[in-house]
Amino acid sequence: MIQERYINAPVIAxxxxxxxxxxxxxxxxxxxxxxxxxxxxxxxxxLNIALGIGGLVSLGHAVxxxxxxxxxxxxxxxxxxxxxxxxGSLTIVGTKSMPIIWLTAILVSALTALLIGLISLxxxxxxxxxxxxxxxxxxxxxxxxxxxxGGEDGLSIWVRNDFPGxxxxxxxxxxxxxxxxxxxxxxxxxxxRASPFGLALNAARQVPQRVETVGLNPMRLKxxxxxxxxxxxxxxxxxxxxxxxxxSPTMFSWQLSGELIVLIxxxxxxxxxxxxxxxxxxxxxxxxxxxxxxxxxxxLGVILLLIVLFARxxxxxxxxxxxxxxx
Amino acid sequence: MSNVVLETRxxxxxxxxxxxxxxxxxxxxxxxxxxxxxxxxxxxSTLIGQISGGxxxxxxxxxxxxxxxxxxSTAARAAAGLARTFQISxxxxxxxxxxxxLLGALGQSAQPWRFWAPAAKNKDLHLRAMAALERVGLAEAxxxxxxxxxxxxxxxxxxxxxxxxxxxxxxxxxxxAGLGAExxxxxxxxxxxxxxxxxxxxxxxxxxxxxxxxxxxxxxxxGRVVATGTVDEIxxxxxxxxxxxxxxx
Amino acid sequence: xxxxxxxxxxxxxxxFGIMLFLxxxxxxxxxxxxxxxxxxxxxxxxxxAFAAAATAGATGSFLLALVAALAAAxxxxxxxxxxxxxxxxxxxxxxxxxxxxxxxLIFSEGTRxxxxxxxxxxxxxxxxxxxxxxxxxxxxxxxxxxxxVIGLLVALGLWWLTARTRLGIQIRxxxxxxxxxxxxxxxxxxxxxxxxAxxxxxxxxxxxxxxxxxxVQVGMGxxxxxxxxxxxxxxxxxxxxxxxxxxxxxxLTDTLGxxxxxxxxxxxxxxxxxxxxxxxxxSMAVYILMSIVLVWRPTGLFGARA
Numbered sequence: 001m002i003q004e005r006y007i008n009a010p011v012i013a014x015x016x017x018x019x020x021x022x023x024x025x026x027x028x029x030x031x032x033x034x035x036x037x038x039x040x041x042x043x044x045x046x047l048n049i050a051l052g053i054g055g056l057v058s059l060g061h062a063v064x065x066x067x068x069x070x071x072x073x074x075x076x077x078x079x080x081x082x083x084x085x086x087x088g089s090l091t092i093v094g095t096k097s098m099p100i101i102w103l104t105a106i107l108v109s110a111l112t113a114l115l116i117g118l119i120s121l122x123x124x125x126x127x128x129x130x131x132x133x134x135x136x137x138x139x140x141x142x143x144x145x146x147x148x149x150g151g152e153d154g155l156s157i158w159v160r161n162d163f164p165g166x167x168x169x170x171x172x173x174x175x176x177x178x179x180x181x182x183x184x185x186x187x188x189x190x191x192x193r194a195s196p197f198g199l200a201l202n203a204a205r206q207v208p209q210r211v212e213t214v215g216l217n218p219m220r221l222k223x224x225x226x227x228x229x230x231x232x233x234x235x236x237x238x239x240x241x242x243x244x245x246x247x248s249p250t251m252f253s254w255q256l257s258g259e260l261i262v263l264i265x266x267x268x269x270x271x272x273x274x275x276x277x278x279x280x281x282x283x284x285x286x287x288x289x290x291x292x293x294x295x296x297x298x299x300l301g302v303i304l305l306l307i308v309l310f311a312r313x314x315x316x317x318x319x320x321x322x323x324x325x326x327x
Numbered sequence: 328m329s330n331v332v333l334e335t336r337x338x339x340x341x342x343x344x345x346x347x348x349x350x351x352x353x354x355x356x357x358x359x360x361x362x363x364x365x366x367x368x369x370x371x372s373t374l375i376g377q378i379s380g381g382x383x384x385x386x387x388x389x390x391x392x393x394x395x396x397x398x399x400s401t402a403a404r405a406a407a408g409l410a411r412t413f414q415i416s417x418x419x420x421x422x423x424x425x426x427x428x429l430l431g432a433l434g435q436s437a438q439p440w441r442f443w444a445p446a447a448k449n450k451d452l453h454l455r456a457m458a459a460l461e462r463v464g465l466a467e468a469x470x471x472x473x474x475x476x477x478x479x480x481x482x483x484x485x486x487x488x489x490x491x492x493x494x495x496x497x498x499x500x501x502x503x504a505g506l507g508a509e510x511x512x513x514x515x516x517x518x519x520x521x522x523x524x525x526x527x528x529x530x531x532x533x534x535x536x537x538x539x540x541x542x543x544x545x546x547x548x549x550g551r552v553v554a555t556g557t558v559d560e561i562x563x564x565x566x567x568x569x570x571x572x573x574x575x576x
Numbered sequence: 577x578x579x580x581x582x583x584x585x586x587x588x589x590x591x592f593g594i595m596l597f598l599x600x601x602x603x604x605x606x607x608x609x610x611x612x613x614x615x616x617x618x619x620x621x622x623x624x625a626f627a628a629a630a631t632a633g634a635t636g637s638f639l640l641a642l643v644a645a646l647a648a649a650x651x652x653x654x655x656x657x658x659x660x661x662x663x664x665x666x667x668x669x670x671x672x673x674x675x676x677x678x679x680x681l682i683f684s685e686g687t688r689x690x691x692x693x694x695x696x697x698x699x700x701x702x703x704x705x706x707x708x709x710x711x712x713x714x715x716x717x718x719x720x721x722x723x724x725v726i727g728l729l730v731a732l733g734l735w736w737l738t739a740r741t742r743l744g745i746q747i748r749x750x751x752x753x754x755x756x757x758x759x760x761x762x763x764x765x766x767x768x769x770x771x772x773a774x775x776x777x778x779x780x781x782x783x784x785x786x787x788x789x790x791x792v793q794v795g796m797g798x799x800x801x802x803x804x805x806x807x808x809x810x811x812x813x814x815x816x817x818x819x820x821x822x823x824x825x826x827x828l829t830d831t832l833g834x835x836x837x838x839x840x841x842x843x844x845x846x847x848x849x850x851x852x853x854x855x856x857x858x859s860m861a862v863y864i865l866m867s868i869v870l871v872w873r874p875t876g877l878f879g880a881r882a
Contacts, residue, residue, distance in 0.1 A: 051670075057669055057670050057673060059673060119867050119870050119871060120870070122870075122874045123870065123874045123875060124875075125669050126607065126613050126669055126813060127809055127813065127870075127874070127875070127876075129613060129669060129673060130613075130805040130806070130808065130809050131809060131866070131870070133802055133805060134802060134805055134806045134809070134863055134866060135863060137799070137802045137803075137863070138859070138860050138862075138863035141859035141860070142856055142859050142860055144859070145852075145855050145856045145858075145859045146852075146856050147852065148852075191442065191443050191444075191445075192442050192443075194445040194446060194447065195441055195442040195443055195444060195445060195446055196429075196433050196436075196440075196441050196442075196444075196446045196449065196452065197440055197441060197442035198442065198446070199422075199426060199429060199430060199433065199446045200430060200433055202419065202421075202422065203419040203422065203426075203427075203430050206419040206420060206421060206422075207417045207418060207419050207420075209381070209401075209413070209417050210413075210417035210418065210419070210430070210488070211402075211430070211434075212380070212381075212400070212401040212402045212405065213379065213401055213402075213405050213410070213411045213413075213417070214405055214430055214431045214433065214434030214435075214488065214491070214492060215402050215403075215405035215406035215434030215435060215492070216402055216433065216434050217400070217402045224440070254798060254802065258677045258680075261670075261673070261674065261677075262674065262677070265670075265674055269670070295685045295686075295688065295689045296685075297681045297684070297685040298681065298682050298685040298686055298689070300678075300681055301678040301679065301680070301681030301682035301685070302678070302682065304674060304675075304677070304678035304681070305660065305675055305678040305679070305682075307674075308671050308674045308675045308678065309660075309663060309675070312671070325421060326421065326668070327668060327670050
């Protein structure tokens with residue numbers, strides 16, 4: 001049985017080393033794959049804050065992923081086409097600056113999370129699951145019908161956005177940005193969990209009536225967690241769209257929402273590195289199995305079923321031999 | 328009356344055709360333990376729910392520390408100093424004993440929204456939590472996972488969390504539940520001393536504890552208070568005997 | 577914007593809603609009785625459609641196709657219940673979500689493996705095709721009218737089942753207190769398998785019926801599933817009455833919203849932008865309705881009050 005912290009360091013170091021090796025060995029495709037995994041991990045770390053600590057089974061986190069992606073897409077589109085966005089009397093000039101795009105993505109996602117949370121957190125668990133799923137679908141259909149930004153075909157951004165001081169088109173440099181973001185998100189998760197807020201949120205998941213009787217409001221705790229969670233996933237979406245230089249309605253899809261939860265469960269729900277391990281395994285499986293057969297999702301389904309029934313703690317649960325948070 | 332800490336006035340609560348609380352007026356005064364007893368189905372849980380805040384009465388009011396709290400949430404009443412313990416321990420099982428106590432301390436502090444600095448390093452919270460744990464005798468078990476505690480220890484922790492609120496009144500739902508003779512004795516002794524810090528509204532089935540602790544007893548039957556009095560008065564009361572044993576007893 | 581068009585759209589909305597009811601009724605029944613949230617319901621819808629299309633293709637009989645849809649969905653449902661679902665009744669919602677999501681993956685890709693990626697076709701039978709004349713000079717699709725009738729018959733049947741039969745009593749009792757009916761000697765596992773298979777059959781029937789007017793393809797079930805969730809949230813989990821009213825509300829809102837919102841915007845904007853904004857907003861109408869209901873009644877119109 002290995003202690004969790006001895007698993008954490010190698011995993012994160014592994015990503016970094018893989019990318020550095022790929023850079024030195026001139027394998028840009030591997031760097032792209034690693035970046036993809038890092039960004040899925042980032043999105044899932046966001047979800048894990050709400051799910052793993054707060055017990056919020058959000059089946060619609062793709063909403064924030066897509067919002068982040070479209071924030072990037074819309075701003076970059078108006079910049080690359082040199083046409084500002086007119087919203088009544090408000091004129092929004094496009095931008096290709098990553099920091100501004102990220103800020104926008106984070107704010108939009110956080111605000112949306114606040115609204116969705118206010119509506120859905122007054123209800124019990126199952127309603128929340130269905131409602132978040134429904135909102136994901138709402139954004140999905142909305143983005144399909146909004147043809148200004150490509151509708152169903154999506155929106156291509158010709159050149160990757162700018163980050164001061166870096167050449168973002170170089171794979172390893174963009175990887176570095178994404179990797180750093182992931183590390184910051186992991187630190188956020190870790191500090192959050194250990195903080196008074198994390199203590200209260202974690203208790204709200206297990207025994208909400210107790211949290212009330214000590215004078216705290218579980219709903220407000222969960223709402224804040226949901227907002228933070230949405231913001232992190234939104235950032236991941238903006239970066240992901242930048243990676244592919246493409247944003248489309250599929251970023252809002254229920255399949256993606258499902259995949260984010262699947263990632264977390266594979267790694268270990270509520271565990272710090274759960275999303276990271278899950279993303280690494282998922283992208284690897286996707287790449288390896290996907291090469292072998294077009295129908296690799298069947299195998300993913302079987303693996304997932306086996307994990308849920310027999311290895312509920314995920315990879316970290318198996319390695320540490322200890323159960324994680326019961327979500 | 329200035330020494331009334333907690334009071335209900337004419338509480339009514341029905342679930343469909345079932346009248347669970349029927350015109351209940353109770354008072355809890357400083358320094359006393361007021362016990363509520365009654366046969367099963369008398370409506371004790373419903374009553375507690377309306378006092379501590381989870382249930383909205385159909386009519387009547389609840390007053391605490393001089394304020395009408397009928398419209399206040401459970402959390403608001405707890406923040407005002409009303410501590411409640413549960414019949415089935417409501418503890419975060421995955422967390423340690425200390426963490427559960429910290430949760431209680433957190434509720435009273437201005438700090439639940441701090442999300443960067445570790446809770447464990449927070450001196451104020453720590454002090455408060457450990458003080459409560461020491462009083463119930465769980466200080467040594469502070470780092471144990473709550474799920475691994477014995478039933479008796481969990482009941483103690485349940486009381487400890489209530490203590491961290493430094494409350495103005497306790498509402499305790501069967502604190503003796505599941506405790507053996509030894510545990511009951513300890514708990515009884517503990518509650519005996521506690522009354523001078525804050526009065527206790529004690530819902531209990533364990534008659535030995537009730538007769539040992541109560542300054543006053545109210546008997547609840549089918550949602551109505553059929554008698555209120557001292558231990559001797561209640562013991563001698565015919566209505567109470569009838570209520571428990573049926574007519575013709 | 578003639579009255580005829582409006583009535584036609586109302587009928588479309590009703591037809592859409594009634595088919596949605598077949599999905600939602602099964603889902604809400606399964607949740608009400610077994611406490612299980614079932615994401616694989618959309619797969620059962622798809623399986624019904626594929627079974628129907630394959631059977632119709634082989635035999636040419638629409639009736640046989642419907643029977644096949646019911647049978648296939650019910651059998652697959654029963655097998656899935658016995659092999660997988662059973663283990664999930666006492667599990668956390670997250671587990672139920674993940675396991676049934678896994679089933680979606682298996683069924684979707686499995687179906688694609690067997691049938692390929694191209695849609696299958698299921699034709700409306702000749703005796704139900706073509707328009708029928710309704711009072712008021714309205715010509716409406718006979719098939720869609722038939723769907724409305726079939727749906728209403730199913731609703732009636734479900735009402736009769738839950739209100740008038742022994743099984744119905746067991747179901748209603750099970751919704752209230754699962755442990756109690758087990759203690760009373762009801763064979764819980766058989767009851768649960770039956771309820772699950774019933775829900776599955778309804779989904780399969782819906783898939784087959786709708787498959788004739790849309791296409792039969794992998795992934796057809798999930799959008800319907802999610803809309804059925806919206807219906808249940810609006811109607812209240814566990815309430816078939818809520819599912820019925822919710823379905824009609826959702827069906828009408830979606831259909832009428834799609835027609836009227838662009839028209840509404842045309843009053844304020846030029847036609848191009850109006851269509852755009854109108855149809856974009858129409859795609860959100862159902863979810864906005866859901867949000868409004870939730871703000872007013874967090875557990876749905878007929879759900880258990882907190």
